[in-house]
Amino acid sequence: MKLSELIINDIKPLNINSKTRDLQLLFNQLTFSHIPVKDDTGAYLGCFSETDAHIFDADKQLSEYKYALEDFYVRKNTVWLDILETFAVNSTNVMPVLDIHNKYLGYYELNDVISLFSESPFFSEAGGILIVEKGINDYSFSEISQIVESNDGKLLGAFISRMNTDLVQVTLKIGNTGLNEIIQTFRRYSYNIVSGHEEDGYLETLKERSDYLKKYLNM
Numbered sequence: 001m002k003l004s005e006l007i008i009n010d011i012k013p014l015n016i017n018s019k020t021r022d023l024q025l026l027f028n029q030l031t032f033s034h035i036p037v038k039d040d041t042g043a044y045l046g047c048f049s050e051t052d053a054h055i056f057d058a059d060k061q062l063s064e065y066k067y068a069l070e071d072f073y074v075r076k077n078t079v080w081l082d083i084l085e086t087f088a089v090n091s092t093n094v095m096p097v098l099d100i101h102n103k104y105l106g107y108y109e110l111n112d113v114i115s116l117f118s119e120s121p122f123f124s125e126a127g128g129i130l131i132v133e134k135g136i137n138d139y140s141f142s143e144i145s146q147i148v149e150s151n152d153g154k155l156l157g158a159f160i161s162r163m164n165t166d167l168v169q170v171t172l173k174i175g176n177t178g179l180n181e182i183i184q185t186f187r188r189y190s191y192n193i194v195s196g197h198e199e200d201g202y203l204e205t206l207k208e209r210s211d212y213l214k215k216y217l218n219m
Contacts, residue, residue: 021058
């Protein structure tokens with residue numbers, strides 16, 4: 001499915017000169033976190049949040065609360081990862097879509113975009129999840145790919161799942177093979193293994209040797 005096919009246009013933006021009670025009524029009827037607003041020419045102005053709307057005076061016009069408008073949107077040709085990021089940054093479940101002339105085309109719903117994301121090979125293909133960690137100045141995606149592929153693995157997806165001033169964590173989806181040999185190779189390249197959803201033979205061996213040593217010392 002094309003992302004543009006998810007654009008919905010059943011809810012029209014409110015006019016900035018509408019009464020605040022109209023906005024409050026919409027929020028009472030819908031599960032949206034935000035409602036888009038336009039001016040008299042039809043140009044998109046931004047969105048009011050549900051949190052703000054319920055503290056506005058119901059008898060006033062929305063134009064008196066322009067300061068509370070949140071100016072977020074995406075374009076029709078914006079890629080889905082950037083759309084997801086815009087959803088997250090603005091803590092919203094509805095995303096206005098504009099054309100290159102800033103004409104309002106409709107909106108995306110968060111659940112629809114997430115559903116499209118779940119259809120990607122990262123989620124739909126069989127494979128194991130591995131999270132690796134290394135110094136922020138020491139890791140590279142080319143090295144990560146080489147490690148996976150040199151062990152006959154198929155890299156189905158990778159993204160940075162955590163990052164601070166010192167370390168970066170990369171989450172990998174790997175198909176075609178078990179993770180054990182890949183894990184050992186990552187260790188040889190000084191990556192820390194945060195988690196692997198298959199049995200880690202190295203840790204299992206250490207545990208067995210530790211149990212044997214404890215038993216020997218207690219004899």
